[in-house]
Amino acid sequence: MSVKAFELVPAVERDLLMGDKARINIECIECCGKHLYVGTNDCFIHHFLLDEVTSSKGKLSYSAQKLLHKYLGLKKPVAELRAASALERLIVLCDGIVFLVDMVTLETVPSAAGGGAKIRGVTAFCINENPVNGDPFCVEMGVLSSKRRTVQIYMVYEDRVQLVKELTTPEQPCAVSLDGYFLCLALATQYMILNYNTGASQDLFPYNSEERRPIVKRIGREEFLLAAPGGLGMFANAEGVSQRAPVNWSESVIGAAVCFPYVVALDESFITIHSMLDQQLKQTLSFRDGHILQDFEGKVILASTKAVYVLVPLPLERQIQDLLASHRVEEALILTEGAQRNIPKDKFQILHKRILQQAGFIQFGQLQFLEAKEHFRKGQLDVRELISLYPLLLPASSSFTRCHPPLHEFADLNHLAQGDQEKVLRCKKFLISYLGEVRSTEVANGCREDVDTALLKLYAEQDHESLLDLLASDNACLLADSVPWLEKYHKYFALGLLYHYNGQDSAALQLWIRVVDGDLQDSTRSDLYEYIVDFLCSCFNLDLVWKYADWALRKDPTTGVHIFTRRPVCKGQTQLNPDDVITYLGKHDQALLLYLEHLVLERRIQKEKFHTHLAVLYLERVLLLLSQLPTDEEKLTRARERLQALLRESNLYRVQFLLGKMENSEQLLLERATLHGKLEEHDKALHILVHKLRDFPSAEAFCIWASSSRDSAYRQQLFHLLLGVYLDGNPPGKSQTAAGGGSGDLEMAAVDLLNRHGEVFDAVRVLRMLPEGWSLQLLRPFLGRAVRASMHACRTSQIALGLAHSENLQLLHDRLKERKKPIFVSEKKGCHLCHNTFSEPSVVCLPGGVPVHTHCIAQRVRDSPTKRQLTNSSNHT
Amino acid sequence: MPETSKMKKPDVKVVLLGDMNVGKTSLLHRYTERKFKDTISTVGGAFFLKQWGPYNISIWDTAGREQFHGLGSMYCRGAAAIILTYDVTNWQSLAELEERFLSLTDTANHDCIYAVVGNKADLTDPTAQQSQDTDGMSEDQTECEDRTEPEVLSTSLTSSASPKQVTHEDAMALYGRILRYKGLEEKSSLPAEKMCFETSAKTGYNVDTLFETLFDLVLPSILRKRNEYQESPTVDLEECRGGSSKRARSSCC
Ligand SMILES: Nc1nc2c(ncn2[C@@H]2O[C@H](COP(=O)(O)OP(=O)(O)OP(=O)(O)O)[C@@H](O)[C@H]2O)c(=O)[nH]1
Numbered sequence A: 001m002s003v004k005a006f007e008l009v010p011a012v013e014r015d016l017l018m019g020d021k022a023r024i025n026i027e028c029i030e031c032c033g034k035h036l037y038v039g040t041n042d043c044f045i046h047h048f049l050l051d052e053v054t055s056s057k058g059k060l061s062y063s064a065q066k067l068l069h070k071y072l073g074l075k076k077p078v079a080e081l082r083a084a085s086a087l088e089r090l091i092v093l094c095d096g097i098v099f100l101v102d103m104v105t106l107e108t109v110p111s112a113a114g115g116g117a118k119i120r121g122v123t124a125f126c127i128n129e130n131p132v133n134g135d136p137f138c139v140e141m142g143v144l145s146s147k148r149r150t151v152q153i154y155m156v157y158e159d160r161v162q163l164v165k166e167l168t169t170p171e172q173p174c175a176v177s178l179d180g181y182f183l184c185l186a187l188a189t190q191y192m193i194l195n196y197n198t199g200a201s202q203d204l205f206p207y208n209s210e211e212r213r214p215i216v217k218r219i220g221r222e223e224f225l226l227a228a229p230g231g232l233g234m235f236a237n238a239e240g241v242s243q244r245a246p247v248n249w250s251e252s253v254i255g256a257a258v259c260f261p262y263v264v265a266l267d268e269s270f271i272t273i274h275s276m277l278d279q280q281l282k283q284t285l286s287f288r289d290g291h292i293l294q295d296f297e298g299k300v301i302l303a304s305t306k307a308v309y310v311l312v313p314l315p316l317e318r319q320i321q322d323l324l325a326s327h328r329v330e331e332a333l334i335l336t337e338g339a340q341r342n343i344p345k346d347k348f349q350i351l352h353k354r355i356l357q358q359a360g361f362i363q364f365g366q367l368q369f370l371e372a373k374e375h376f377r378k379g380q381l382d383v384r385e386l387i388s389l390y391p392l393l394l395p396a397s398s399s400f401t402r403c404h405p406p407l408h409e410f411a412d413l414n415h416l417a418q419g420d421q422e423k424v425l426r427c428k429k430f431l432i433s434y435l436g437e438v439r440s441t442e443v444a445n446g447c448r449e450d451v452d453t454a455l456l457k458l459y460a461e462q463d464h465e466s467l468l469d470l471l472a473s474d475n476a477c478l479l480a481d482s483v484p485w486l487e488k489y490h491k492y493f494a495l496g497l498l499y500h501y502n503g504q505d506s507a508a509l510q511l512w513i514r515v516v517d518g519d520l521q522d523s524t525r526s527d528l529y530e531y532i533v534d535f536l537c538s539c540f541n542l543d544l545v546w547k548y549a550d551w552a553l554r555k556d557p558t559t560g561v562h563i564f565t566r567r568p569v570c571k572g573q574t575q576l577n578p579d580d581v582i583t584y585l586g587k588h589d590q591a592l593l594l595y596l597e598h599l600v601l602e603r604r605i606q607k608e609k610f611h612t613h614l615a616v617l618y619l620e621r622v623l624l625l626l627s628q629l630p631t632d633e634e635k636l637t638r639a640r641e642r643l644q645a646l647l648r649e650s651n652l653y654r655v656q657f658l659l660g661k662m663e664n665s666e667q668l669l670l671e672r673a674t675l676h677g678k679l680e681e682h683d684k685a686l687h688i689l690v691h692k693l694r695d696f697p698s699a700e701a702f703c704i705w706a707s708s709s710r711d712s713a714y715r716q717q718l719f720h721l722l723l724g725v726y727l728d729g730n731p732p733g734k735s736q737t738a739a740g741g742g743s744g745d746l747e748m749a750a751v752d753l754l755n756r757h758g759e760v761f762d763a764v765r766v767l768r769m770l771p772e773g774w775s776l777q778l779l780r781p782f783l784g785r786a787v788r789a790s791m792h793a794c795r796t797s798q799i800a801l802g803l804a805h806s807e808n809l810q811l812l813h814d815r816l817k818e819r820k821k822p823i824f825v826s827e828k829k830g831c832h833l834c835h836n837t838f839s840e841p842s843v844v845c846l847p848g849g850v851p852v853h854t855h856c857i858a859q860r861v862r863d864s865p866t867k868r869q870l871t872n873s874s875n876h877t
Numbered sequence B: 001m002p003e004t005s006k007m008k009k010p011d012v013k014v015v016l017l018g019d020m021n022v023g024k025t026s027l028l029h030r031y032t033e034r035k036f037k038d039t040i041s042t043v044g045g046a047f048f049l050k051q052w053g054p055y056n057i058s059i060w061d062t063a064g065r066e067q068f069h070g071l072g073s074m075y076c077r078g079a080a081a082i083i084l085t086y087d088v089t090n091w092q093s094l095a096e097l098e099e100r101f102l103s104l105t106d107t108a109n110h111d112c113i114y115a116v117v118g119n120k121a122d123l124t125d126p127t128a129q130q131s132q133d134t135d136g137m138s139e140d141q142t143e144c145e146d147r148t149e150p151e152v153l154s155t156s157l158t159s160s161a162s163p164k165q166v167t168h169e170d171a172m173a174l175y176g177r178i179l180r181y182k183g184l185e186e187k188s189s190l191p192a193e194k195m196c197f198e199t200s201a202k203t204g205y206n207v208d209t210l211f212e213t214l215f216d217l218v219l220p221s222i223l224r225k226r227n228e229y230q231e232s233p234t235v236d237l238e239e240c241r242g243g244s245s246k247r248a249r250s251s252c253c
């Protein structure tokens, strides 16, 4: 637990004091600025000028120059010396007498006319360092006299001393210290505090002063350090309370002083130095024949019987650094924080921060990351100090240089880990988490690029999952520096993201394409191709789209076409012109087809060009399949179904054009029929269906389809047409192409048609068309339904007729009734419908003879169709 | 001990008193460092600053050795709570509290509260062998078991080698005598059941309870002390005139 806090430096050597006179001993010392006074046992006072000399190496030494020595003429040892520099006097205790001596001449000051300058019978005295009297040319002094059990307070002036107070004590006092009004006394069996103003006393603790020499040392405002039983140094304040824990001295302590934050004590052979902060013994210096230890204005001076030394504190910072050097982080921090009061605030803050940072690095070196982090945080460490430990992490462009003097002893991470890869890894993991935490805080202010770039490098190297998150979000990674790292670790996908983030989409795409093409290896995304397609799909830069779509389409037209078909529609974005896309897709048949399907079938764009184009492509595909041998029936069927569906459903394509294309194809009869249907060339269509295809269900279906959006007359027309075709038999010139009993088939088709769709036909016309020889039985369903239908129609109309007749009668009746009496219309009479008056004679009379405006009833009739009859039955008058 | 270094001014003082070897230092260690470690007989005294909510509480560990006895009064001066500690396996340690230590408490605050604590309960009481402390206790325990001779320990655990010399009732009786010594009414004082504890610094048994109960009880004392600093002299006078109402006042804060 040792620390080097002080150095013992000789001040006055034996030679200078007593030469070879063996019996002469130092009895007391006083130091005042550069002036050192030494009192000896042969009644001399020696006056030296003490100069501090700092060697070129920074080592401190003292040179003493003897100014004067003076014999006091009492033949007794000089017991005590105290300087009163404001008075230019030394207060001397010799032979039980206190008197004054001139500081310069060392001449005894003669008594002033009015009063004495001497006090007799004194055993000990002390000066009040916290005087209550405001007079600067007056020194307060506490005096113990050989007179039993009293303490006296004197005022010392330039040439006289004046008793101001005398108090009795319960026992004989043997040591005294004074602060303000408080006397701290060592009595024969105890210590006590005595307030000389109020006389109030406070026992401190028992101590046998006869057995062991008491120590009463004022160490600060109203606080004293006392030798306690068991070799303790006890602290006590004026209220009699101990506010600091005691320090553990030896039993034989001669003198003690406080040199913050240390308690220095002297015994026969050692100087011990305890910290007041943790009560630990920090340093021990061997010192023979120790005799005196006193502090003068913060300077600790010691004397053996023959020589004088100065105990020079090492600069606090140096002590702290020593502690840190031996990795005693906790103690170093205690010492630093303990010194807060003694250092100006701004200076302290700088020191404290630095020590915290250093402490953090020590703990970091010991892999105590939690503690290290806490100290880095408190010490507001520039993160780059930490990053710079890791080779190559800081970007080349970073302006950072490590602080000087260095915060730690490590050259870099490898030096720290001494080749232990496990350690290196743990350090890296720590940095990853640390940077991750600080990158979005003010810690990273001003060095965001360095932090993010370092983090990116670590992520890449450690194959960390957060790499992509970093790049996909707001970041300050430096491109130039990151590229080689990402390449080194084959993080091409990530690199692409970084390019993208830096607005270099083209570079990103090129890189990704190389990965997909297998030129580069990066398994980050197995669906990179789809990613690229998505990327192009939402890419604003159309040039890039045109440039790279080709590659994507070649790779996989079905997915590649998504670039065009899945583009999000949003305002303000330059839309792709479908015509351009179609031109572009020229060489990609499949993609083109998909794109046209997208336009026509999904987006339902009503443009002849697209519809025709799509139809042609469908047709070409069918033709292609037809030309291949052997024919893949399944594919063919599907292709034809599509073609047929389009032909049927679209009304935009150029029918003639398509018809021209398939004119010669005997296999696409159904399609041709559809096209004829579109042209309303129903006879041609039906001819094909009936005679060429002999596909009667299709023929029927054709009729229904072709008339689907027309009225019933049109449909009837078509069905009659079909019936006609059936009944006409084989067309002239084409005799019996279909095998066996051809016309029999047609007849059966005709019968089926009639029986199934009887309601569409005009039965009378049908009957006229039918060949004579057909059996009734054959047409029974048709005829039955026709008879029933005509019967029904007949009866319905009879009912209607009857109803109309009765209504007519009713109206006639009304009219006759109304005619009998006149209907009055005047300007005072209101219309029943609008309640306005009549302005002209022409009115409508409702049943019951109620007159209303013509326009009112017209309105009414228009609004409610159910009352239509009213118009018929109304009368104009 | 970084806490002690901060030099914060403590708001209130708690003092551990008791004969040497009863386990005062061990109790304080257990509470502040959450472990039981080897101790050396305390020299002089030591203290620890505990942050309790917004308050700083200084806990003084005193030396039980006869040699340092004289310092006791000083440590107790101005104390808000005093923990009188004895060893449950040592009757004399309880007797010493009354004979030697009680008089030291004369310098404590007039409203100082007293706790009588029988330590080393693990040696006599099986329930005290189990820790109440949850955080990482068992680990620490093994650490110390390694240090003590295992045989000794195991016998003491199974057959209670050290007989219990002081019962809880003895301690409560002492508490009653303390109140009488202080001239306090039993009725208006904190009850013995609440202020007599049996603890084990070794297992942590009851240790947190002890300190935290005391801290909660001295809180009014802290508040009053703060008020005395802040309030004007007139208010102080009023409070003095109130005399017996002081206690009531503090309890309503
Ligand atoms: N079994 C057991 N031993 C304990 C317990 N507490 C303390 N000890 C032991 O008792 C001995 C004394 O403990 P300390 O804490 O040093 O006692 P102390 O009261 O501080 O003694 P002084 O400082 O001399 O006054 C040590 O050997 C401890 O290991 C406990 O709860 N159980």
Ligand SMILES: [Mg+2]
Pocket (backbone or CB within 6 Å): B024, B025, B026, B039, B040, B041, B042, B061, B062, B063, B064
């Ligand atoms: Mg102890």
